[in-house]
Amino acid sequence: MSTRTLTDVPGRIASDPFRAAQRADPYWEGMFATGSSDGWVSASQHRRAPASQMRWSGIPPRYVTSAADALKKMRTNRHRPSILAALGAVSSWRTVTREQLACIAGSRVMGNTYPAALSAPFSAGLLAHGYVSAGMNRLAPAAQRMSMWTVGDQIDTYAQYRKSLTFAEHIAITGGQDWNSEHRFDRHNVLTTELALRVAEFCDVATVLGEKQVSLPSMLAASGLQAQQADLGRRADAGIVRRDGLVIALETTASVGEAFRRKIAKWAQILQRHPTYELPLVVLVVDVSTPSQATSATAKNTANAEIQAAIREAVRDYPGTALNRTASRLGMVSWTEWFPGPHQASDSFEGLAASFLSRGADGNAEGWRPVRLLDEDELPYREGLASAGETIAMNARLLAGTPYWLRPGTVPRTDQYLLTHVDSDGIDALMGPAVPDRMTGPGFTQQVAGRKWRHLVSVE
Known part of the structure; x- marks a missing residue:
């Protein structure tokens, strides 16, 4: 490496x-x-x-x-x-x-x-x-x-x-959702944000999404489906959107307990229930534990092995089908595999290489195989289209939480969204309303919220 x-x-x-x-x-x-x-x-x-x-x-x-x-x-x-x-x-x-x-x-x-x-x-x-x-x-x-x-x-x-x-x-x-506050797990949140920013900077992806945008109900709604009552609050820590529209949901963790095992089992159940044509999602667990977490000088940090065990157990309980194997949609990687030292990146980071369980593959019942998540041949998504990834990226350009270099480009007409809720056919001035000018430059001031507004309707 x-x-x-x-x-x-x-x-x-x-x-x-x-x-x-x-x-x-x-x-x-x-x-x-x-x-x-x-x-x-x-x-x-x-x-x-x-x-x-x-x-x-x-x-x-x-x-x-x-x-x-x-x-x-x-x-x-x-x-x-x-x-x-x-x-x-x-x-x-x-x-x-x-x-x-x-x-x-x-x-x-x-x-x-x-x-x-x-x-x-x-x-x-x-x-x-x-x-x-x-x-x-x-x-x-x-x-x-x-x-x-x-x-x-x-x-x-x-x-x-x-x-x-x-x-x-x-x-x-x-993003049209409620303004709310969650429990603060600062190391977890900062590392997740840093990982998403590095992916957005160095990898060929459509966009990255924060925790608020990667909710299960929102992703299912795109396919016209409703999440079950128990899953209404389920969301990943962040999302990476591939060019073909596949979403890589990040779950970062530094320790493995019963709550984490239940979370992984629930994700496996959801992946088994919804094939990729309903839910274009792959879940990636990122191990952000450090050797300093060991309880004594001779102890070893076992988080990586425990994550593997949790995935094995979840895949065993919810294996999926021949055309929708849970093992192909639930993987893991450690922070040190992608970033082995301070301000360093390995060659496996560019393609987001991770490990997936390979049950029955090549005669290995419990082995792990490397998969580059950004490689459409190694991780196929049959329903993927370039237009699907662009649609998500286009919507994400409206968000202030989207990194500034991913925001330039075509955005949805928010004024048209409001007009669809009223009957404006008889009002000529509303048929082609003036829209905000998109200012040039790198900053948010010059990209989304800092638009130079003209009057929405100009009557001569």
Whole structure:
């Protein structure tokens, strides 16, 4: 296996500050001691804290304003594109470092610890800010410590903010779904986001999707099917969309317990129930455990072996059929297989090579075979079409959580979507309404939410 530094791997990003080679490596630099972080601060906590504790937070004194004033500022056009970018990123990916946020938005300013543009959404409670508190990062000066953003604790505030948004802006933030907060497993979320950003930068894919967009009900709805009641909340951690429309659902894990085994078994059951013509999905488990998780000096990290055992058990219980083998749609890979060192990538990463169970293949009852997920010959999808992948990518261009270099191109007409719900045939001015201009340039400000709006209807 050959290895190259990320600097030497050709990618889609031209500007250095946003490339993976310039971002901190969240896996190899030991940014997280455990799955959760204790470094989060919300504006409501900051207001309740005594003056002595406010200094410990590191938040500039003038950064936190009253919630009412913050919401009033958010209703203006000042910093509007940057606010939409940040809200869309945390909505899709749950937790992002400031470097990842800058990369997704295509904005250098967003890479600052406390950008002025995010003071209002932070003060309104729509964003929460936290520091990575493990490893060397906790010893760094406050201005240089790696920080993160996530959804804030004032969920109901979004309903008030929503009244000042256009329909396109609301879609850019939420994808048309509810604004909500999930449990924060910061290491898990940051590693998942980093993996998706690296795939989007270095691999030939149609697009990548955050957790919010990879829900089972949404994917089944594309085929006109409804998810069962027990599966309404089921979603993967992220999604990689192949050029032919096949979705590679990522499930990242650092440990294997009973809950993880049940999750894998449930995915196997779903894959058995829905062939690829109903559910164009392959599930890939990514082992993000580290050797430091061993409980003693002589112990070994057994997460990889336990993941294999969980997949074997799930495939045994839900094998599928001859034309829809579960073993061909449920694979695994470890972080170190793709990224063997800090800011390094192996040759297996370019094609997303992973291991799949090969029961009965080549006389090996329990062997594992390598499969390059982006190779349509090694992982066939009979119903795949280039137009299917482009349709998903086109819809994803509306989302602020989509990396900025994947957003240029044709997008759906959101104004036409609204007009289909009313009878506009008799109104000539609505037959061809003016639409937003798409500004040029790399950043979110110049791609989705920062469109230069003309009047929707111009009557001479």
